[in-house]
Amino acid sequence: MHQKGTVAVKIITDTLLGLFAVWFTVCLFLFNLDSPAAPASHVDAVIVLGGSSAERLPVAQRLAADAGAPVLAVSWTDTPGNLTADALCREASFPSSSLVCFRPPGMDTRGEAEAIRKLVKSNGWSSIAVVTSSYHVPRARTLIEQCTDARVSMVASEPKLDSLQWLRRFVIETGGLLDVKLHPECGT
Template sequence: MTTATRRALAFTAGGFLLWLIIAVQLFVNTDPLSVHRTDAVIMLGGAASERLPAAQRIQQELGIPVLVLSRTDTFGNRAADAVCGSAAFPNPALVCFRPPDLDTRGEAQAISRLVALNGWKSVTVVTSSYHVTRAGRLISQCTTADVQLVASHPDFNPGQWLRRFVIETGGLIDASLRPECVDQPAGM
């Protein structure tokens, strides 16, 4: 093996290790130092068996008056969709919404509209730890409300974490290069 090849391999390994360390900080170690009461707690769609209990716990512990659930009618969102499907509406303690697009950008747009319609000044958004950084960036781009993110924690093996690191790194780059809600005033 030539010196140039060894240097290239060392540089590649070092770059990978650096990215891995940053990914762990951005996508695993995402718990806030403190959590405060807000006007509503919002659970983003997907991984509802993990996210819904966390959202309900935060709502109960902090006495947050409104639980907001993203309704997607997808396999991973069955638990939240079941809550929405069995509730009687209108219900001042529960809001179910279907985002215009079934992705985080669509949810950010819908949350912006809900914040404006309800006059909320602050919201707590619950999503999986790997998704907190990107979701927070997108939602904060769409509203002037104080957005507090709370992580639920998936039970992933190392391969699943690595896959999420790759997906979320790409998504975070995309959210940075293509900001959401730039064509509309925040809260609209």
């Protein structure tokens, strides 16, 4: 009986380790190695999502200049991770035809998707490029595409995370991606 219990524990342990390895490999490709590049054609606006703005905002500004996008739209959250973007919005003169700062309801990606839906509709944009961290691209793309018919190009900025921070992001983004698939945004 004791030997059967040991064999069962080994089978369960090996199965769990195998499942973890498969999940980790999928996460590595989905949230880290599969970073979309800049859009191939003109876009009506470049939008930078909130959080990690010191990493994301320079990518968005460079993209807007390179792509000749007439508008840079910035998520303005007044949160610690968004200091650079928030400072840009605080210091800007409004109204501005080239800079739009928006406050997402709920201060999360779902709120940003809803705010982007409203911006696209009110400005008649047919194509947008959205800048966010590489780990955030799959979930953000899913939410934004649920909210708008505009052509959405995702552009990844590259975070500087250590191994434990990546593992944490993998867990958070896996849960978040499952949530947006099970509970779509914007009534779709």
